[in-house]
Amino acid sequence: MLTPRIFALLLLGMSYLPVAHADNLKEIVQLANSGQATQALERLDTHIRANPKDAQAIFTRGVILAEVGKRDEAIKSFVSVTEMHPNLPEPYNNLAVLYADQGQYDKAKKALETAIKTHPSYATAHENLGDVYARQASEAYDKALQLDNSNSRAQNKLSMIKGLFNGSYKPVIVGNKEQKPAEPAAKPAETAKPAEPAATPTPAAPAADSADPAVVAAVNAWAAAWASQNVDGYLASYASSFKTPKGEARSDWENLRRERISKPAKISVDLSNIKVKMDGDKARVSFQQSYRGGGLAQRTSKTLFMVNSGGKWLIEQEIADN
Secondary structure, three states: OOOOOOOOOOOOOOOOOOOHHHHHHHHHHHHOOOHHHHHHHHHHHHHHOOOOOOOOHHHHHHHHHHHHHOOOHHHHHHHHHHHHHHHHHHHHHHHHHHHHHHHOOHHHHHHHHHHHOOOOOHHHHHHHHHHHHHHHHHHHHHHHHOOOOOOHHHHHHHHHHHHHHHOOOOOOOOOOOOOOOOOOOOOOOOOOOOOOOOOOOOOOOOOOOOOOOHHHHHHHHHHHHHHHHHHHHHOOOOOOOOOOOOOOOHHHHHHHHHHHHOOOOOOEEEEEEEEEEEEOEEEEEEEEEEEOOOOOOEEEEEEEEEEEEOEEEEEEEEEEEE
């Protein structure tokens, strides 16, 4: 799932929240904007202890916590705001973003439906709800391809959905522009378009019409197994004649791959600009690969040399250009 990133942090102009400490909150948010999130959170905690009903401050705390990666604590903050103001859509939307980032799509869907129920015209929640449905559908098609990588129907449906879904949910942040109090929903600020953190790859159609679609399906199945940390499925994508990157023994290479794939809590692998060059029962597949996992984010140009072995397209050689 995408990890939403929050850039600008200024005071959210909501008329229903206390304004007596607005200047103090603005200073705290400016600290966060300047990269001093720890100091900002310390001041916020002090402020909230003195003003435990200040939903503005608690909402701001949730935003900063989400930005620094403390998502469980951020969730608690947004839940607190929903308990104080159950008819506000913004906290529910941000809860949905965090739930979706954790792969908890049912919770994300419920939170978004609540946001829409409170404010049916809240466009951001409607868009995010559509993205949640798209992600669930894409994972189902990915699973179908893992079980049968020659399923062209699932491949076509997956490609269509991935073309519509960019994997980026929109959190409502402490906005960088003053918003009109009369508006029912806060206008979201720009969010990043990072590589999709969900455990599914982003497939693309081959460049040449003459390319065997089973080649692209095999590449996407390989990436899907990697992203879902299905190590056995991942290793099964390599031919018995596979040339290990450094000439090491196949068993040593497999052991290293098992360790690296299994270790991160979550992996995302996105493929784009796939190009296929066919040569009989061999194929050369090049693409851009975006990898995120275990604190590492890397974009790589990669080429797979594949062979049709027993009706299956398998990887004989893998070359990465970092």
